[in-house]
Amino acid sequence: MQVRVLGCGTIAGRTGRNCSGYLIDEQILLDCGPGIWSALYSAEQPLKQINHILLSHFHVDHISDLIPFLWERWVFEDERESLLSIYGPVGLNSWFEKMIIPHHDWIKDLAISLHELGNKKTEVGLYTVETRSTGHTTNSICLKLSDPRDKSLFYSGDSGWNENLIELAAKCDLAIIDSANSSENKTEDHLTPELAARIASSAGAKRLMLTHLYPEVWDTDPAEEAARHFNGEILLARDRLVVFF
Numbered sequence: 001m002q003v004r005v006l007g008c009g010t011i012a013g014r015t016g017r018n019c020s021g022y023l024i025d026e027q028i029l030l031d032c033g034p035g036i037w038s039a040l041y042s043a044e045q046p047l048k049q050i051n052h053i054l055l056s057h058f059h060v061d062h063i064s065d066l067i068p069f070l071w072e073r074w075v076f077e078d079e080r081e082s083l084l085s086i087y088g089p090v091g092l093n094s095w096f097e098k099m100i101i102p103h104h105d106w107i108k109d110l111a112i113s114l115h116e117l118g119n120k121k122t123e124v125g126l127y128t129v130e131t132r133s134t135g136h137t138t139n140s141i142c143l144k145l146s147d148p149r150d151k152s153l154f155y156s157g158d159s160g161w162n163e164n165l166i167e168l169a170a171k172c173d174l175a176i177i178d179s180a181n182s183s184e185n186k187t188e189d190h191l192t193p194e195l196a197a198r199i200a201s202s203a204g205a206k207r208l209m210l211t212h213l214y215p216e217v218w219d220t221d222p223a224e225e226a227a228r229h230f231n232g233e234i235l236l237a238r239d240r241l242v243v244f245f
């Protein structure tokens, strides 16, 4: 499996990083926040290869580049009819309906299917995805994506401390976990590098990627803090980082 970090930043304070977005095996997009559309262009990733988008929740730092993404598909007429499947939390259908109101005159030309993800395994092309709620919003989800070789990626989306993350991340090859807060400034709706490490450790994850860091966390040594609680390999997310496993 290949994971390309398109954006690891947040909208809370400017860090020069794109907001949330990860490209899996050049074909599945995980979240689509501000900066992701142009990051795909910079990485020379043709949008027509991406026929699956997974959304963790509907906060602006995770979804705002969906409209530019869809617009580019519409501009190239041969791509309009190729099916784009969008997966997300329960509520995806009504959210999408409202979101496209100002754009309906052209979005109606695109072939899009929407899939609300519950707790059951769902097929995403040749991959499977499983989700659990995170409690960050009423319907936010974390997810585990497994490929045909049984390699697995866990993505927390945004989350505070939640045992669901440990359950779903069990024995994954890479856990990408929200580490927005510093230990001095904990909140209920995000994790810290220490808590992300504790989750990865309890889950028996092989590698941990710390992501979605607020500016104050970049001023600390998040990888060193996480290493006190997790024995596996620790990666500090950065835009354009590519990981293979």
Ligand SMILES: [Zn+2]
Residues within 6 Å of the ligand: 057, 059, 136, 158
């Ligand atoms: Zn959020």
Ligand SMILES: [Zn+2]
Residues within 6 Å of the ligand: 010, 020, 059, 061, 062, 158, 212
């Ligand atoms: Zn976020």
